[in-house]
Amino acid sequence: MSTLLAHGPSNLLEGRWVPLPGDAITSRNPTRPVEIVWQGSPDPAHADEAVAAARRALPAWAALPAERRFAALRRFRDLCKARAADMARLITDETGKALWDARAEADLLAAKVDITLDASEHGGLRRVSGFEIPLSASRTGRTWFRPHGVMVVLGPFNFPAHLPNGHIIPALALGNTVVFKPSDKAPAVGQTLAAWLAEALDAEGAPPGVVNLVHGGASVASRLVANPDIDGVLFTGSWPVGRRILEASLDWPGRVLALEMGGNAPAVVLPDADLRQAAIEVARSAFVSTGQRCTCTRRLVVHSAVAERFVRTIVAMASGLRVGDPLADPQPFMGPIISAEARAAVLAAQDRFAAGGAEVRLPARALESPTGGHFLSPGIVRVDRFTLSEDGPGADVEVFGPLLRYVVVDSVDEAIAQANATRFGLAASIFTKDAGVIDRFLAEARAGCVNVNTGTAGASSKLPFGGIGLSGNHRPAGAFSLDYCAYPVAGMIESGAAAPLPIGMTFEESFLE
Secondary structure, three states: OOOOOOOOOEEEEOOEEEEOOOOOEEEEOOOOOOOEEEEEOOOOHHHHHHHHHHHHHHHHHHHOOHHHHHHHHHHHHHHHHHOHHHHHHHHHHHHOOOHHHHHHHHHHHHHHHHHHOOOOOOOHHHHHOOEEEEOOOOEEEEEEEEEOOEEEEEOOOOOOOHHHHHHHHHHHHOOOEEEEEOOOOOHHHHHHHHHHHHHHHHHOOOOOOOEEEOOOOHHHHHHHHHOOOOOEEEEEOOHHHHHHHHHHOOOOOOOEEEEEOOOOEEEEEOOOOOHHHHHHHHHHHHHHHHHOOOOOEEEEEEEOOOHHHHHHHHHHHHHOOOEOOOOOOOOOOEOOOOOHHHHHHHHHHHHHHHHOOOEEEEOOOEEOOOOOOOEEOOEEEEOOOOOOOOOOOOOOOOOOOOEEEEEEEOOHHHHHHHHOOOOOOOEEEEEOOOHHHHHHHHHHOOOOEEEEOOOOOOOOOOOEEOOOHHHEOOOOEEOOHHHHOEEEEEEEEEOOOOOOOOOOOOOOHHHHO
C-alpha cells in the first residue's frame, strides 16, 4: 500500500474516515503490477450516507460569506503547492504517468483555485456575481446566484487529481457541497485529494460533510446518480457512461449535468504549414500520457502534397519516443498504459483496422519489461476515409491509447470534411499559414476547443474546456466551470407605497376596513 496515503483505504463521511477492509478494488502500479497502491472493498450504502451528509452540511456552508469559503480554498491551494511532489509521485505510482507529466498535473491543483477566484475582467466570478438595475422610479431589478446544492463528482483515471478538482473547487466556491467518487483505477489519488480538501476545510471551521468521499465502481456511481437528493452530476469519462447518467436523470429536469465524455480529435496539416512545428505537435498530442487524454490527436488529416514526407517524419518521431519507467533518469516521454486490459484493447483495435484493409505504417506493440509493466509502443495506421460508422478502419471510435490513424486528402474542403467526420467534438487543430483557411477552420471545425498551429492536447485552464456532440453537453469546464455551479435568481424590489391599478381593476380604502 502506498506510504503517501494519510489514511488507510477509507471513505470520508461527514468528517469521519471509515475504513474499507477487503480487496474488491485493487489499484496496482502499472509499471510494477506486483505493487499494490490501494486496496479495499467499498460499501454501497456509504453512497447514500455521503449524500445525506452533504445535504446536512449544505445550509451552513452556503450561508457562509463567500470570503470564508474562499479562505478555505486558498488554504487548500497552499497545501497543494507545498505537497505537489507527493501528489506527482502518487499519480505516477497509480497511473503510470511519466513523472514530468504527473508533476504538471499536480501543479494544476493550486492553479485551479486562483483561476476560480479570479474576480478580474475576464475572471469567471464576474459571470456569477449578482447585480441590480433600476426598473422604474421606485422599483429595482436584482439578480443573485444560488448554489445548486449537493453535487456528485465522478472522476476519471487519466487525470485523477486535476479533472475532479476542476469540478470540486468551483462547486465549493459557490456554496455547494460535494460527494466525490474517484475512479476505481486511481482511488489513492482521489482519496489524497479529498484528504487535503478536508484538512483545509476543517482548519477554516467548515461544517463536517462539505466534502465527502465514496470509493467504488460502476454500481456505486449508479447508486449516487439514482439518489433523488442530489442536485448535480459533474462527470468526466466515456460517452456510454455519460449516456447512462443522462438516462438516470430524466425524472429530475432541474438536476445540472456537466458531462465531458471523450473525443476523437483531428489535426489537419496543409502544404503551407511549418512542417517541423506540425510534426512536433502532432506527435506530442497523439502520444502524450500514453495516448490517454481526451484531447489526444486520434486522427491526422494530411494534404497529399506533403503527406508522404510528413508521415515519414511522424513515424520516425514515434519510433524514437522514449518509453519506460516513469521514474527513470533520463525521464521517458511515455510510461505504461493504465492496465493490461487497456493495452489489449489498443492492440485489438489496431488488428481490427488492419483486418479491414488499413495499412499499419508503425505497429503498436506490447513491450517486454522486467517488472511486468503494461508498456506499449506508439502505432500509426493509414485508412482511406474517416466515417461516422462504428465499423471499419475509419470508424468513429475513441481508441484510448497511443494509436494514430491518418488519411490523405487533396483539398481544404476535403480536409475540413474529414476533420468533421466524427460524432465527437472536443478538440481540433489545423496547421497552416493561410489566414483565410484559418478563419474558415475556426468557424467550421465542430469542436469546443479549436487550435491553430498547436496540438489538440494541452488545454489552458484559463479558457473554457468542453465539447459538443458525444464529447459534451454544453457545460464547459476550465475557466467556465463556475457557470454550472450556481443558477441565477431574478427579483423585483418595490420601494414605492402606491402600486398602480391595472386597467379594469378598482380599489377603495374601505376594502381594507
